[in-house]
Amino acid sequence: MTSDEQTAAQGVRLPPDTTRTSRLWSQQTLRHSMEPIAMSVSVSRILPDLRDWARRRMAGASSWQSRVAWVLGLAVVYFLAESLASRFTMPGTFIAVIWPASGIAVAVGIMVGPWTALGVLLADALYSTAALGDVSLGLTVAAGNALQAFVIAWAIRRAGSAAHPLATPLSVVRYTLLAALAGTMTSSTIGVAALAVTGTIQMQELAASWLAWYASDVVSMLLIPPFILVWRFERPPRSPGAERAAFLAILAVVTMAVAILPRGSPRFAFAILSLPLITWAAFRFGGRYVVGTTLGLGAAAAVGLARGLNEVSVGSFLEVQMFVGAAAVTGLVVSAAVRRERERLKIAAEHGAGAVSEARDRLLSSFAHELNNPLTPILLNLDLLANPRLDDARRAQALRVIERNAVRLSKLVADLKEVSVLQSRRAFRLHPVPTDLVSVASAAIDSYRAAAANAGVRLVLEAPESVEARADADRIMQVLSNLLTNAFKYTPSGRSIVVKVASSPTRASICVQDEGVGMTRAQIEKLFAPFVQVQEAGVQKEGTGLGLYIARGIVEAHGGSLSCESDGPGHGSRFTLDLPVDCGERALAASVQPAPARGTSA
């Protein structure tokens, strides 16, 4: 009796125009033999229990009871997955877009251990033997599937990727090469060779059979294990519920279109829409949504092709499989890259926050230290005043010292409040408006005219008619006042202080140059730190040491910079305030040389 006669003897009616190969793999054969078993187990009832049991067991599958349980559990799931996939093959063939059982076996093998491939052997021995009607052939095919699951899981774990095999773009590439492209050759090669040796398929069908078997396993590796592993190892980032709902709605439309639209309609054009969806998911919702999208796409493609079974060629299957596979790899790589960048930014932010907190602690510590300096002469002189034998001159001096240091204390507190406002992003607000910097500089100089005359210092303004910039005029005035105060402090009588205003199409600058004591490079490097003052020994400290620190903060809040240069002690200093112009629709000042000096002489 030929095998065809045997099959017919089992009461199975075969489609008259199928090939010998397709007869052996026909859907009707599988349905008749497998349906009662498949339908007797309700997946929806046992799945939650399986999930909880798997979580409890996964970490420590070391005892033999656990291992037996894992093997048997995988065998059941593998068998059910094969039964389900067989509903979506091309008629008369074993060709399916995806063969989920292969992917499930690999995912379990990666997470638990390659020895779970024994479950594949058990399940597929039963399935393939029943499907092929030949025990030795069925066992050979089952051995090929089990070996494939073992080899891939072993290779991925060996590569050190068991923790999260798809964590980085490089690990995604490694997984694609090892698992999806190389490892899947195992089952297809052994299986097709066995079929050819037993004469189940003709030699001229060898290449096509191998390619179809291989392609469905490749797609399975790219969709099923990533779905399981990403859901196992990743948590989704937070995103607005409305955006998530919109995404899911669009995904549902796309997958439904791919699954149910008839041949001749642009259903696969809808599949192209999955690519922007995958990108959207990678950036906004994380890996879980990416693998869910690609799995949904693959499932929809499988359903869609299965519906148009008699009208679709093997070549179309391969094109669909290539598209689904490429979309899956793209999604995994983009998702891994986005996650990695997100982690890097999070670490950088934590370090930044730590650095900011550390800087703030240092500032507070320095402030506490600086408070002690004016407090000490206040307390000492108060104690001196308590002496009834203190002479009048000494008493008057003590009172002056107390008053001076009390004022110094109040300035310190005021400056510290300013520093606190500067560092608080919520409290500090600039009010930038189109401002003529020449007017601001001129007003600042006017306020020092009397002091300059008394000190014998020459004040000069070198500026064009106007220089426009978007700035907070009051804050820029505050900066210029600080620079001019410092310039006066260190410029002896008979020398000059020059204020230069200049501009280019995008920048405006104000330079305060003095002919004072100058600074060393080491002094300049510390100049903008809080509580640093360049002073000569024995000279009473004036100011709080926060002026330049505050001034720089104001300028940087404008998007500009404040810098200092000096040619060395005795050669004066130059403080340059540089601002972006950003005047909007107003005409910008042309790049000009400073106008002839409009000087104020003492």
Added chain:
Amino acid sequence: MTSIAPSRQLLLIVDDEPEILDALIHIAAKSPGTLVMHASSAESAEEVFAHHSVAALLTDVRMPGRSGIELVQSVRARHAPVRCALMTGYHEDVIDGVRLGSLDLVAVLRKPFRAHEARDLIFKLTRVAPS
């Protein structure tokens, strides 16, 4: 340590704040048997050490140029029998990486301090025999 009979000992006070220096000089001048000299920097203080036999040193920590800690370390390196004390606004026991306990100080005067605290310290510096 034992107290000894008062004798004229040279106390050097170093601080870059003129008002604190002035007040400390005023307090120290009332200490019998004490000759007071002052400097406003560690460099100036080294010149005093070079020309005078200093018995006690009271110095601020933070000054332009070298710090008071470096001045004390310089004194210790010369093995000079000088009783030293520091004034500082910091409340840590380690400043600039130096544990203050390693400097063999008579005391550390934390700012802000009152006149009686300064008097007590000056007494310790000028009334205790060198070890």
